[in-house]
Amino acid sequence: MTGTRTPAALVLEDGRVFRGAAYGARGRTLGEVVFCTGMTGYQETLTDPSYHRQIVVQTAPQIGNTGWNDEDDESARIWVSGYVLRDPARTPSNWRSTGSLDDALAGQGVVGVSEVDTRALTRHIREHGAMRAGVFSGDALGDTGDMVREVLASPPMKGADLAGEVTTARPYVVPAAGEPRFRVAALDLGIKSNTPRELSRRGIDLHVLPAGSDIEDVLAVEPDGVFLSNGPGDPETQEQAIELTKAVLGRQIPLFGICFGNQILGRALGLGTYKMRYGHRGINIPVLDAETGRVAITAQNHGFALEGEPGSRFSSPFGSARVSHYCANDGTVEGIRCDDVPAFSVQYHPEAAAGPHDAAPLFDRFVTLMEKSK
Structure with missing residues (x-):
């Protein structure tokens, strides 16, 4: 200064x-x-x-x-x-x-x-x-x-539709590092630069699409999987992204969502969302896997969350699903997993720039999901 x-x-x-x-x-x-x-x-x-x-x-x-x-x-x-x-x-x-x-x-x-x-x-x-x-x-x-x-006189965050203000103006491709193994369509709701890098490292050609894309835009990519990115605002406003997610689930295309994408998948499955009191923002937030009990220290940035109880199962229009992860501090839903369609999501950032890297293997889980689907 x-x-x-x-x-x-x-x-x-x-x-x-x-x-x-x-x-x-x-x-x-x-x-x-x-x-x-x-x-x-x-x-x-x-x-x-x-x-x-x-x-x-x-x-x-x-x-x-x-x-x-x-x-x-x-x-x-x-x-x-x-x-x-x-x-x-x-x-x-x-x-x-x-x-x-x-x-x-x-x-x-x-x-x-x-x-x-x-x-x-x-x-x-x-x-x-x-x-x-x-x-x-x-x-x-x-x-x-x-x-x-x-x-x-300024607008509140509740009801704010912001993804369209941060998304890419036009589609672009981040090529795989080395031999391409899969092609993924990523819905850019506010994607961070390290996410394409992490996917590219795993042999993925990533086609990044604007937030307003529909199922026809996704199918035109001929994807092996679909990725829902992080992003700002109230997930309740994202009707286009929610409908797109439903269409992907209906076609049984492997899907992975993070942060805002977790809320979008949850709403597509019929869960509600709510505005948190002060949210989770930092790179030191503990998350529990409800099935294994393992703890991951995670990077997070969100002020909205999904409704649900740790470890609970629920019915959706696409079959059975469960709350797979929750916050060790306050029990907030931190992840969901579908039993009958190939889809899962987490509320935190596995690309974690800057750190920690406990959740990086989730990208490998996405790759495994696409391998099984093929």
Whole structure:
């Protein structure tokens, strides 16, 4: 950070104000305030499309130490609407760094605030839930009442249809690394860059399709399998993706979904979804396999979840299914598996950029599913 300290504030819809110094771009931004518990991987977090229209609070106190590099982006841009941290690095120090985090945020117009008591802020969000908020700095910083009214006039995350704002504009192909073994159609609801890399490494030609694609678009690929990606917003709004998923299930094409894709598969099977109090966001969240009892430490980013009980079975229009995984912290549904059609999904990120890698074998399970189907 350089220059004179510019006052800034994070203003919550319940009237609570956290004051600090401007970081990144100056101005005003609005979104849903959430916290992320990852101690590393801030560049991957900022460029994850699942964070679209969210103001991210970093619970780790020191952010920006490794600067910004040209290799770790998970998409073509920063997607968060705002950024909140406590102690920003004065000077980045890493051999891969090409610039500072502050400059990267400013260059992409992302308004942030530093020197915030993020411990108190996180406790407030845990107690009162994720809510609408705004970051104001420079000339945009004004009367508290006026800023609160601006926040209250912004749209809530419940009912937000955002996948269409982050998806690819046109189909593209990520070729297999080495000899192609399978062809997969991936529905881009906000896909991260590491997902195609993980699938490519397993001999998969990945055809990435826009979120508005229908079953005819998928069948045109002649896929051995279908992948439903992560993404932002309320899954209840994704009628197109849900209908597409039903069509895939009806044709018994192997299907694998992650994060938002888990919620889409669940709704296609007849489960409901709900908005969580403050969600799961971080790279240190324990998940239990209901069948084996094994624990995986996972990367997650979601504010909605499927209804259901750990280990329970349920009937769907496509036969029997079960809740296969759940969160060890609070019992939230973390995965589902179909018994009568080749489909499964998890609420977390097996591509895990940045880490951990406990869930990476799920990509191999998808490959096995396609092998059996062939």
